[in-house]
Amino acid sequence: MIVVMKNGAGAEQVQAVADTVTEWGLKPHVSQGEERTVIGLIGDEAKVNGPALEMMAGVEKVMPVLKPYKRASAEFHAERTVVRIPPARHGDRGLTIGGPGVVVMAGPCSVETRDMILSLGAFLKGAGAHLLRGGAFKPRTSPYAFQGLGVEGLRYLAEERSVVGLPIITEVMDTRDVEMVAEFADIIQVGARNMQNFNLLKVLGRCNRPVMLKRGLASTLEELLMSAEYVINAGNDEVILCERGIRTFETFTRNTLDLSAVPVLKRESHLPVVVDPSHGTGHWDLVAPMAKAAVAAGADGLLLEVHPDPSHAVSDGPQSLTPKRFKALMGELELVARAVGRNLH
Amino acid sequence: MIVVMKNGAGAEQVQAVADTVTEWGLKPHVSQGEERTVIGLIGDEAKVNGPALEMMAGVEKVMPVLKPYKRASAEFHAERTVVRIPPARHGDRGLTIGGPGVVVMAGPCSVETRDMILSLGAFLKGAGAHLLRGGAFKPRTSPYAFQGLGVEGLRYLAEERSVVGLPIITEVMDTRDVEMVAEFADIIQVGARNMQNFNLLKVLGRCNRPVMLKRGLASTLEELLMSAEYVINAGNDEVILCERGIRTFETFTRNTLDLSAVPVLKRESHLPVVVDPSHGTGHWDLVAPMAKAAVAAGADGLLLEVHPDPSHAVSDGPQSLTPKRFKALMGELELVARAVGRNLH
């Protein structure tokens, strides 16, 4: 932490900062510049009350030197995290996320019917998808919109897993539902609007399922890493980060998919990084180019909305691929993955 | 709802849209333009699956004509909502929010100690504040930061109310805590990060306490109104809206306080509108000018952070007023309130 004093700050003001810092168990290191005095704090930054320093007389600003995340950080955890999903059925192979392969999670926005889940699951498995996505609890802007099938939806997903064999990823929205969702899901998803639902993160930190955190609409990557820190700090190391677009002024797309998040998160953190081009763009015709771009940028996986009949989807139809388009995309993705030294394993 | 067909869309595509709409019980009204055919849908918009229409062959875009909120809307509820807070103690007067007076809610970011709450409460009451604010459950970006005193904090607030007489507003973060918080609070606050925690909104819709909804960091005013719609639709009419700044690229301020939200929300809705210049700016020296500006813009109330010793606050010190500055500000606010035909009642 570095404290920059105001132009003209007096010696007694500098001394007061030094004394306060010393009380906290750190060593102040004063540099007298030409226009500013600067005080470096040597010792454990966690002991520093930065805002309190900022309020002291003569202080202009306080600049942190260290990053606020530790357990999520590549600096403190050199080995990359590989999340392992157990085989869906006896005799199946398990899955890894964050290893050399690129993982494709595909399926409808909402779980609509049992039939849809079973038949779409079978199709997706045949086309090479690795996980089935589908929402049973749906965060909807309007109270009048379809809110999801709830536990019934979870049961259809579980049935698909045991019958078809695709492991499942599904969203939880409420601390009260974590236990139940964890019974069904292979990966529990935290939606963008809940990325800073800190109580939910704490409860997920105590469940024994991998957690995929979607970046909030207006969250910085540092905040996404801090939310991962919540989960890891509460005891759960298996966190997957997901870029799904941020809110900007642009209107051609539903969100602005920030693909530079991929190399930034892979540099800053040891956690796997997945991209959701369906929510990230909001239009099916933009999904294929952005999915390929995500793989080229180094993503460890993709989250893709596929619907057997997008024009009758109860939610997110315009951004859903048809099964036929999904299958064609899988072939294209394999080529791009190989071009960057990976594959759709 | 209006459906704009693509340039060159065929008659059979127009017919398909018309047929679909008719099936849903609406009447299609086709206008053949020079470059585009446009189809107006006459009837109940709630029956329309807009995204499904958007997916149909030949459709370029679907434009809603009606607003998505009804119960929160000034159009469907001509009389303005006035939230009434009962007297804190026998013999005290009650409070109204949304009437002619401008209400001031003041207090520390976090409830820190019993002493602080009792003595600060007494000071604030003397200085003319109407409610005491203070967080017992704190949403913090870092898991290593102070997370609030929990129920102990709520008890200090309740003690202040019965001893000093200021009613209290405090935040809830978890569906599991709503019942408990409702026992203590006069107004329950939903923080910016939970504005679209839809399960929390539904639970609050079934509790019998007024709810103050803070606008999310990246939420449009339409989304804020839709979140109010969730609470009202679940049974609770007493909703207060709060502008507290949105996230932009500007760095001098913690957030960008969007004061135009005040006249927009008062035009679009019948609900009271409160402004939080402390979070909205992040710096105590900007709080006074923005508080005065909020009153001049028509706000029904202010949420102000006051701390007996900001440089030792456990959270948000830099944006907290000292008691002395708060008292001076109250005098200035009274003058501005009168200039716009109101008062600090």
Add this chain to the structure above:
Amino acid sequence: MIVVMKNGAGAEQVQAVADTVTEWGLKPHVSQGEERTVIGLIGDEAKVNGPALEMMAGVEKVMPVLKPYKRASAEFHAERTVVRIPPARHGDRGLTIGGPGVVVMAGPCSVETRDMILSLGAFLKGAGAHLLRGGAFKPRTSPYAFQGLGVEGLRYLAEERSVVGLPIITEVMDTRDVEMVAEFADIIQVGARNMQNFNLLKVLGRCNRPVMLKRGLASTLEELLMSAEYVINAGNDEVILCERGIRTFETFTRNTLDLSAVPVLKRESHLPVVVDPSHGTGHWDLVAPMAKAAVAAGADGLLLEVHPDPSHAVSDGPQSLTPKRFKALMGELELVARAVGRNLH
């Protein structure tokens, strides 16, 4: 300037930074922290090539300590700038901007006809406005939209000044037009889209007219001050800053008017600060509340669009006040100005 080394940076990397800095004529001041080494640079920051330092081996980041603006800064120029506009006609009083009075600049978006300018000018003067605004050169998003009357428009404005007596403010868009516009205008306006047209700023720095700089749609306040620095550095001290709304995701308003810019700019700089609630909101019904809020926040002036018949305006009709509404607003503004210790002089 402070250089933060990476965790694990070697002694020779620290030495290399120290040597480079010494070559530039500054003194390095090394602090060995527990996790990071930090090097403070003592001496003239202008001699430092910050990006070059950032590229050196072992360097994590470089943090500036000083502000990049000097001539625009309150720190280096303690006395506040008051811009003086000479009397329009013999016998008239001159005007000051940045003094105790709040200045109102009002008029149409575009100069449309001679009659309009003369009659509206007379009305506005009677209603208490201090300057007439009106665009002869119009920056329009579409090449098919009205581009302004050009020099003919300037002549109408000048005629108004000599006949009616309101000094004029008008926009320049092109380095080639500065000389001509300076012949006619009392204040030359730089539009938001030209705030970082650095060649234009340099040319304006050499003309002898006050310059009003409008904040760019996506410009930070620091960048606005840096643009002022361009004008002042080129020789023209008479710069007025104008907040006119920034671009965000909100759609109810055309822009998001950032009123906290007013107290920030008045703290950081010695220059007068004006607010444009017409462009800042885009809707006439939001102009009055935001104009009052701007004055309450401490603005030195307002820029208001007024049109004799907004529904026939060639540009910006929806955000223009009718003359009747303008007159009513002037009365309200006077009350708010007095409430904050000022007046509409």
Add this chain to the structure above:
Amino acid sequence: MIVVMKNGAGAEQVQAVADTVTEWGLKPHVSQGEERTVIGLIGDEAKVNGPALEMMAGVEKVMPVLKPYKRASAEFHAERTVVRIPPARHGDRGLTIGGPGVVVMAGPCSVETRDMILSLGAFLKGAGAHLLRGGAFKPRTSPYAFQGLGVEGLRYLAEERSVVGLPIITEVMDTRDVEMVAEFADIIQVGARNMQNFNLLKVLGRCNRPVMLKRGLASTLEELLMSAEYVINAGNDEVILCERGIRTFETFTRNTLDLSAVPVLKRESHLPVVVDPSHGTGHWDLVAPMAKAAVAAGADGLLLEVHPDPSHAVSDGPQSLTPKRFKALMGELELVARAVGRNLH
């Protein structure tokens, strides 16, 4: 254009709109809905004064149906534009931008010395680059920063072309310099801060050189297309669009590179689309992944900053590749280009 009337608008208000529209030569088409009356305007939208309609009594909003750009639009110009750059020297091959090949424009941010340009040009040509980029006129936020070598820099670039053989792309900032820059440059670049410098666009529309328009920091894609419309409408068909990142709240990157701009612009327009991952990210280690992502997303070209010694660059060092890294990247790009059916021709 569609006019939505307010709930409760009277028949005479509907009639007034219909009459006005008829006067303008269009046919009104009235649909009486349950809650709203909607009026479709049939005929030439260019004759409609939308804001004027919006001001009429009883009108709630006016919604355009057609896109505001025509000449830049894929709808009105089915064949894709291919920009042809003539051979630099007798015997060289020319270049095309917008054809099957992906074009790489590489070079330093600023032209610094003659030697640098000649030797770097030779290296880049050998490594497979197609054009040399380099700024002789530099838009800098600070008046105290290096402003470019001006015409001297242009001469070095021209010398490189005749000696080494790479055609050149360079920026123009001022209407007064267009003629001179056009003498030297193969492609004239308009920087992000000048994207809406409409006078500059008009002058460029009358010069006979291809123009590359960089998207403004806060410009929508529609606005970028409207700026292209300015150039084309003034007579110059050879426009290249460039995505270079927009301003958001994220701080790990200098800008947020919006790669979905690539498929959107290629769908909406017939113009070639180039991506600048150097400015788009601001950090050299993010350039390679984002360059590959841009090609995977369908970009027709890349703009890459390369500097022989980034730690001594006068500008933009941190985002510049070393020659060695550039060469390695070219090999990787070729693989990605082939994976999407293209090549670095």
